[in-house]
Amino acid sequence: MGMKTVAFIGLGTMGGPMAARLAANGFDVRGYDLDDRKVEALVAAHGTGCTSIGDACRGAECVVTILPRDEHVRSAMLGEGGVLENIGPGVLVLEMSTISPSTSLEIAARLSERGVRMLDAPVGRTPQDARDGRLLVMAGGAPDDFAAAHEVFSAFADKILHMGPQGCGIRMKVANNYMSMVTMVLTAETLALTGKAGIDEKLAVEVLQNTVAGKGQINTNFPRKVLAGDLTPDFPLALGHKDISLGVRLGEELKVPLFLGASARELFGLAPAMGLAELDCTAMLLILEKLSGMDAVREGGLKS
Template identity: 40%
Template sequence: MKTIGFIGLGIMGAPMARNLVSAGFTVRGYDLSDSAVAELASAGGVATESIADAVDGADVVATMLPADPHVLSVVLGEDGVLEHLKPGTLLIDFSTVTPDTSRKVASAGAEKGVRVLDAPVSGGQAGAVDGVLSIMVGGSPADFEAAQPVFDAVGKVAALVGPSGSGQVVKAANQLVVGGTYALVAEAILLMEASGVDASAGLDVLAGGLAGSRILELKRRSMLAREFDPGFRIDLHHKDMGIVLDAARRAELALPFAFQVAAHVQAARALGLGDRDHSALLAVAERFTGRMGA
């Protein structure tokens, strides 16, 4: 596998594509943003002007798109990815979408002899830049093995978690834990600040103990400073929590904390924070308690 067509050069896709270039792949990139394509070209990638141009002759095609409608349109739509792939091509969808969408893409790919993996990632923009993403993969063991060099270039750990759609279920679980952790860290910050405690020192201690997490490691300083530049936008986390709740409904599960996390994320959107980082759940907690910008 030498040539990769990469479609979707946003906050996550752009650094992933650059890391693939650094790993020695020829990366043919496409995005609706001309500047994003130009930036990839300046990093050693190949600029393309269409989906067809990006995937022509590629051994692997990778997509990193915002939501289900984008994946369905780009991959299954008229003049989409599948119309231009030769049998045997490996299609890796790094997008976070519903399990149903991943299964539709895999089924359509199988009809054309295209191998498909759903491979949503966790680690945020920093993980994408540093090439240390966690990758949750649904598909066949043989296709997972074939994709390993790609996963090694963009991530620290990749795990095959089941058949098509399974990666999306694990990503939904991941987003539930991440959202819940942000909400709890936010309340911990407010508790310490309202009690006259040095919250910065307090979070340092928490980060080194059983309460430690990647969120505390990476975001405690920016949360204390109320700096909510994305990262990973509230709007996208809202979409992901919809996937969580839908998966719970389909599995006939009562997940009360999942509903609470979803409500917090929705509240952030209602406060006009949809384009802010999901650490802005701190602003929601402040609104709930009436303690603003402590």
């Protein structure tokens, strides 16, 4: 085992079961959390409870941090008595919190000045997946550091992806969570609309679970259309504009606020002026790329 002793800072909803998985897989896990009950839970899972970050970091070859917010990570890493004060050059830090990418890059740079390596490596999926060892890790940083961390990640994850250089892991996590929270609103808007329309909730859910709308465009249309270079219209943007307009109008009639729908209608309305109206609805990606000023050009949907 390349890194046998792991300091684990943050034993919360995700960190607690992740640390327990490491202990169950033979790692010497030295855990710290502000909540003594969480430290006791790690001890019950055969880890070692510590009373400070310094205590946890003593002798560690790898440090894992997973904390709620930017200020918590910055304090734990760079503050008095923090990680940087208590480790030496060559230690690998796995920063697994969901924080601002700029904060993550700032911390990585500060650690690097002292010869400390870092991967930004947040996780996806649920606390139950953490308990079962089925998390998804999205890591950014040097390939050699990613390879060195693989055995640690494998204790609690069954999908481990190297997203690219420093910062790519946390940027991917932020983008993933953006999609998750927006679809949370979209789902709520849709169920509010069907409910106000007098449709049985269970039947509405059954319909949505069995159509592209509920299964998600990233699982259905996008991979086989725009991302595969095919913009021949299964359903053109022009008809998409018609359908989103019908939905927004129904919301207006029923007095259901459809905030996302109103914004989406505006985006679909840009397609004719861009010469995209007769392309497949997944060409919405081209509209957003153009509005973003992206240099990459898609020929028939493929980025080149």
